Amino acid sequence: MANRRYAILGTGGIGGYYGGRLAQSGQEVHFLLRSDYETVKKDGLRVDSVGGDFHLFPVHAYADTRDMPVCDIVLVCMKTTGNDRLGEMLPPLLHKKSLVVLIQNGLDMEQELSAALPSVALAAATAFICTFKVGPGHIHHAAYGDLSLAPFQTDATALLPGLVEDLRQAGIGVHLEMDAHLLRWKKLVWNIPYNGLTVALNATTAELTFQPDSRRLVIGLMQEVVAAAACCGADIPAGFIDHMIDLTEKMTPYAPSMKLDYDAGRPMEIRTMYLNPIEEARRAGFEMTQVQMLADLLLFKQEQRLKRKIDC
Amino acid sequence: MANRRYAILGTGGIGGYYGGRLAQSGQEVHFLLRSDYETVKKDGLRVDSVGGDFHLFPVHAYADTRDMPVCDIVLVCMKTTGNDRLGEMLPPLLHKKSLVVLIQNGLDMEQELSAALPSVALAAATAFICTFKVGPGHIHHAAYGDLSLAPFQTDATALLPGLVEDLRQAGIGVHLEMDAHLLRWKKLVWNIPYNGLTVALNATTAELTFQPDSRRLVIGLMQEVVAAAACCGADIPAGFIDHMIDLTEKMTPYAPSMKLDYDAGRPMEIRTMYLNPIEEARRAGFEMTQVQMLADLLLFKQEQRLKRKIDC
Numbered sequence: 001m002a003n004r005r006y007a008i009l010g011t012g013g014i015g016g017y018y019g020g021r022l023a024q025s026g027q028e029v030h031f032l033l034r035s036d037y038e039t040v041k042k043d044g045l046r047v048d049s050v051g052g053d054f055h056l057f058p059v060h061a062y063a064d065t066r067d068m069p070v071c072d073i074v075l076v077c078m079k080t081t082g083n084d085r086l087g088e089m090l091p092p093l094l095h096k097k098s099l100v101v102l103i104q105n106g107l108d109m110e111q112e113l114s115a116a117l118p119s120v121a122l123a124a125a126t127a128f129i130c131t132f133k134v135g136p137g138h139i140h141h142a143a144y145g146d147l148s149l150a151p152f153q154t155d156a157t158a159l160l161p162g163l164v165e166d167l168r169q170a171g172i173g174v175h176l177e178m179d180a181h182l183l184r185w186k187k188l189v190w191n192i193p194y195n196g197l198t199v200a201l202n203a204t205t206a207e208l209t210f211q212p213d214s215r216r217l218v219i220g221l222m223q224e225v226v227a228a229a230a231c232c233g234a235d236i237p238a239g240f241i242d243h244m245i246d247l248t249e250k251m252t253p254y255a256p257s258m259k260l261d262y263d264a265g266r267p268m269e270i271r272t273m274y275l276n277p278i279e280e281a282r283r284a285g286f287e288m289t290q291v292q293m294l295a296d297l298l299l300f301k302q303e304q305r306l307k308r309k310i311d312c
Numbered sequence: 313m314a315n316r317r318y319a320i321l322g323t324g325g326i327g328g329y330y331g332g333r334l335a336q337s338g339q340e341v342h343f344l345l346r347s348d349y350e351t352v353k354k355d356g357l358r359v360d361s362v363g364g365d366f367h368l369f370p371v372h373a374y375a376d377t378r379d380m381p382v383c384d385i386v387l388v389c390m391k392t393t394g395n396d397r398l399g400e401m402l403p404p405l406l407h408k409k410s411l412v413v414l415i416q417n418g419l420d421m422e423q424e425l426s427a428a429l430p431s432v433a434l435a436a437a438t439a440f441i442c443t444f445k446v447g448p449g450h451i452h453h454a455a456y457g458d459l460s461l462a463p464f465q466t467d468a469t470a471l472l473p474g475l476v477e478d479l480r481q482a483g484i485g486v487h488l489e490m491d492a493h494l495l496r497w498k499k500l501v502w503n504i505p506y507n508g509l510t511v512a513l514n515a516t517t518a519e520l521t522f523q524p525d526s527r528r529l530v531i532g533l534m535q536e537v538v539a540a541a542a543c544c545g546a547d548i549p550a551g552f553i554d555h556m557i558d559l560t561e562k563m564t565p566y567a568p569s570m571k572l573d574y575d576a577g578r579p580m581e582i583r584t585m586y587l588n589p590i591e592e593a594r595r596a597g598f599e600m601t602q603v604q605m606l607a608d609l610l611l612f613k614q615e616q617r618l619k620r621k622i623d624c
Contacts, residue, residue, distance in 0.1 A: 201609065201616070207616070211612055213615065289532075293529060293532065293605055300520075300529070
């Protein structure tokens with residue numbers, strides 16, 4: 001096993017699980033935390049997982065990237081709502097051959113980061129996983145767990161095989177893809193309907209999939225995402241929508257990340273998951289009418305909650 | 313004053329107010345009631361109105377149209393969710409020259425009723441009014457009050473002036489229009505966005521109008537209704553949307569009828585207000601994408617509430 005040093009930015013459901021698995025398999029992993037810093041420093045990181053529970057102690061825990069060592073691979077596992085801070089957070093962690101991997105939901109995060117840090121090798125990753133934080137330093141991994149990876153620039157292509165090897169070594173299923181843009185759009189086919197509609201209708205993925213009216217909504221939105229992607233040069237294979245519906249029918253009723261964010265009073269990833277695709281499609285001459293409508297419903301709900309909080 | 317006998321079917325906010333005003337002005341008015349029958353029989357009908365409070369006693373109150381006398385004018389003020397019963401309810405009330413006026417929200421109610429009772433003279437009416445029932449036999453009329461009327465067939469044209477005269481005599485502003493189909497579509501320009509979105513977003517008309525994201529939703533839906541109407545041969549004048557928005561900005565924050573229905577656990581008028589326009593537009597070759605989406609959200613919410621009720 002090659003000796004690679006990892007940084008995990010954001011130790012929630014995603015970062016805690018993947019970082020935890022890498023550390024458990026023997027990698028040197030450095031975790032950035034915010035609210036849970038004291039707890040994890042003191043008690044370590046607990047992961048209850050369908051693939052086997054484990055407890056990491058001691059943990060290389062930090063509250064600031066300036067205190068962290070330079071790393072070979074940085075897994076960005078924060079919500080995209082904090083991505084405007086990456087331009088400042090990342091440089092202390094990087095050497096010339098570091099690879100930064102964004103395990104995030106949405107579109108264009110790599111473009112945005114690459115504008116701020118043009119010389120950094122970037123890869124896109126999407127996680128097919130049910131995992132969430134249940135308490136300070138305590139992650140519950142409920143189902144699935146595969147990662148899909150794709151290089152954003154050619155610089156990243158050479159660095160990805162090392163990461164793939166380490167992840168597989170840690171027991172994580174990995175799919176290496178060639179086209180980061182296509183990877184992002186494919187993930188949106190599921191994310192756009194299910195994240196927004198579980199919030200808008202206060203419903204689970206199962207309710208949305210089995211009730212005929214909401215199923216029509218889901219499929220209408222998926223078709224619009226596939227059509228927009230095609231206009232943007234991302235050709236999603238035929239049958240992909242049926243596959244996503246089929247998969248969701250077989251899932252346990254599930255609250256996607258945006259529903260968890262909304263219910264917990266956190267900001268929702270509306271910009272990267274909705275406004276960026278709408279904007280990219282518009283530049284390609286395609287109006288995402290249904291997705292815009294769902295985005296507007298979400299923006300209103302977010303604004304309204306904020307206002308009501310202030311009123312209290 | 314000519315001697316015309318009136319029947320009011322549905323003594324809620326609309327029927328109680330307009331029927332009450334007609335009775336107060338000296339007309340013979342017979343009210344059909346359901347849950348409030350006993351109360352109104354015993355204590356009469358109270359109307360608290362911005363135009364002056366009044367109390368009717370005794371009231372010609374009935375629980376069944378078969379007990380009511382034949383009338384010259386029948387004002388149908390029930391929710392359209394009960395319209396499938398009109399084919400049975402109306403005949404006992406009608407003579408050869410009776411006029412039936414549907415003061416209701418939605419589209420195609422006249423076509424549907426005329427299929428059941430082909431020889432009956434029908435008119436369409438839309439009410440611009442804030443009025444609702446606050447208790448048994450107790451109506452609160454909070455603002456506005458004008459009625460717009462249009463004949464559905466030529467038979468109705470000759471009978472409308474008498475109604476207009478009586479309504480004006482009773483202090484009600486009346487606008488007589490020529491095209492029932494256009495009248496219905498015009499009303500939908502406001503009704504479709506505001507009824508559905510106040511339910512979907514649990515918001516008032518004011519919140520929807522002043523918050524930029526929901527204002528974009530409202531205007532997008534209005535534009536789609538105007539475009540669909542044009543495809544169906546109903547030409548809504550330019551500037552009508554601006555006029556509706558302007559009007560709503562000046563209103564007191566307001567819960568439209570569908571919001572009141574939803575909050576009270578009553579069925580919503582989704583079929584006549586959403587599915588009928590969608591269907592008519594589709595036959596004319598126009599897909600109401602945004603309106604269909606809102607309709608699906610509402611259908612899901614209605615279904616979900618029903619299911620949760622049964623679960624309890």
